[in-house]
Every structure is written in structure tokens, then in C-alpha cells.
Amino acid sequence: MNVATAYLNGELEEELYMAPPESVPIPSGCCWRLCHSLYGLKQAGRTWNHTLDKRLKDLGFFRLYAKTCLYVYKDGKESICFLVVYVDDFLLAASSRSFMNEIKAKLSATFKMRDLGPATYIVGIQIIQNQTKRTISLCQSQYA
Numbered sequence: 115m116n117v118a119t120a121y122l123n124g125e126l127e128e129e130l131y132m133a134p135p136e137s138v139p140i141p142s143g144c145c146w147r148l149c150h151s152l153y154g155l156k157q158a159g160r161t162w163n164h165t166l167d168k169r170l171k172d173l174g175f176f177r178l179y180a181k182t183c184l185y186v187y188k189d190g191k192e193s194i195c196f197l198v199v200y201v202d203d204f205l206l207a208a209s210s211r212s213f214m215n216e217i218k219a220k221l222s223a224t225f226k227m228r229d230l231g232p233a234t235y236i237v238g239i240q241i242i243q244n245q246t247k248r249t250i251s252l253c254q255s256q257y258a
Contacts, residue, residue, distance in 0.1 A: 115206065115230060117202040118226040124151030166199065187217060195208040238257070
């Protein structure tokens with residue numbers, strides 16, 4: 115899944131001001147106070163990551179300390195979902211298709227998301243799924 119305009123979801127904690135474009139009429143000596151991050155701000159990536167972490171924790175995910183890009187969501191004893199974050203892209207793996215659809219619905223209610231379908235590539239790694247053999251293979255032949 116992909117978060118549309120991810121950096122614009124970042125909630126700023128500090129006060130930031132900017133001058134609007136010249137085509138926007140505002141009184142002389144006034145400027146805009148930003149409430150949300152913008153692309154191009156130095157702190158945009160960190161602000162987005164902080165907002166994402168907070169929202170995922172609000173949904174019931176917990177982040178692993180060893181791998182801070184990996185979140186886990188457990189619902190009862192049998193249902194589990196793993197969510198890997200790479201900037202604004204999510205890779206999901208769940209114990210069942212119905213549970214994954216439930217998680218996708220929760221994420222889509224929190225952020226404007228695009229479901230990109232079954233994963234084939236992420237961070238330059240090819241993902242090969244064989245449904246009949248119930249296997250998943252990872253390939254990095256482009257780096258060889």
C-alpha cells in the first residue's frame with residue numbers, strides 16, 4: 115500500500131511560518147503559520163515518521179525495537195499482521211486474507227491510501243509468491 119501525499123500528513127510540533135505565493139492576496143506584513151508539514155521542509159521526513167508512528171500505535175500496532183520499520187498488530191491469539199514501512203510505502207503480511215482486509219480498511223480510514231495489490235518489488239528486492247506451493251522467494255539478481 116502507498117500513502118498518498120505522505121509528507122503533507124505530518125503534524126508540526128514547532129511553529130513555522132512562510133510567505134504565501136505572490137498570487138495569493140493577503141494583508142501586508144502577514145504570513146502563513148503552517149500546521150502540517152510540506153514537501154521540501156528539512157524536517158518533513160522526520161515529522162511524517164513521527165506522525166505515522168503515533169497513528170499506527172493508536173490503531174493498536176507496536177513497533178519492534180530491533181527493526182524500527184517493522185510494526186506488528188495482534189488481534190487475539192491467532193490473528194497477526196506485520197507491517198513494514200519504507201517512507202510512504204507499506205508491505206503487509208497477515209495470518210489471513212480477511213484479517214489483512216480489515217487492517218487495510220483501518221489504514222485507509224487513517225490515511226489516504228492506494229492499494230497496489232500483491233507485492234512484486236520493494237526496495238529493489240523482487241518478491242516471488244507461489245500460491246500452490248505456499249512459498250515466498252526474494253531475489254536481488256539486479257544487484258549481482
